[in-house]
Amino acid sequence: MALALAATLSTVVFAAENDDGNIKKNISVKAKYVEDIKASKTIQAxxxxxxxxxTYNMSGTKTWNAKTHEYDIDTNGKWSxxxxxxxxxxxxxxxxxxxxTYEPLDKYSLVKGEFTYDEVTIPTAENKAVDDEILTISTDLTLSGGLPSDVTDLTKVGNVAxxxxxxVH
Structure with missing residues (x-):
């Protein structure tokens, strides 16, 4: 019984030896790139x-009316x-x-303004050359209505914004 007890209490282990005495194991190393860079929106124009x-140019004719003792006026105003x-x-x-937008001053409320384009969307400059024509829009302001005859010098009549x-898409 003592022999059976001794056999269960001690175990001898033998390791297999390599020729050079070293144990070597290869394992693959894996990697991947994950981009988590937040780009802030920048508005620059x-x-x-x-x-x-x-200039408001008034042209036309004034014809004397002998019956009314007043001029008959036939005029046409044009903006340049x-x-x-x-x-x-x-x-x-x-x-x-x-x-x-164009907003006339109260004193010159008869002077109206219109643009070639009131509202436009210009595409992002991302991935485009600095001088890419698609990044630029031009509009012209055209005035209409009348201007009092006493405004003979360049005078502020309104504001453009x-x-x-x-x-918004």
């Missing part, structure tokens, strides 16, 4: 203004512009919406 100088253009270039990493915001 250049606005180039023309001079915004307008010097530098009535506005250009906007998008340098943002997102599409932008551009709105153009350009509003730029991230495009």
């Amino acid at each position: 250049d606005v180039v203004w023309g001079k915004m100088e307008f 512009a010097k530098g009535n253009d506005i250009s906007v270039t998008n340098h943002s990493n997102t599409d932008i919406d551009v709105d153009f 350009v509003t730029i915001a991230e495009a």
Whole structure:
């Protein structure tokens, strides 16, 4: 019984020896690239203004009316512009919406303004050359209505606003 007990209590283990005495195991090392870089949206645009100088030209005829002792007036008013253009270039990493508005001063409320384009969307500058023409939009301001005859010098008659915001899709 003592022999049986001794046989269960001790076990001898023999390791197999390599020729060089070392044990070597190879395992593959794996890797992958994960990009988690958050790009912030940047709104940047250049606005180039023309001079915004307008002249209201009144032309026509005045014919004396002998019966009424007044002139019969046949006139036509016409606006001409010097530098009535506005250009906007998008340098943002997102599409932008551009709105153009004209607001007359109260004193000159008869002077109305319209743009070639009131609202435009300019595409993102991302992956485009700085001088890519698709990034620039131009619009012209045209005035209509009348101007009082006592305004003979260049006088402020209104304001133009350009509003730029991230495009809403």
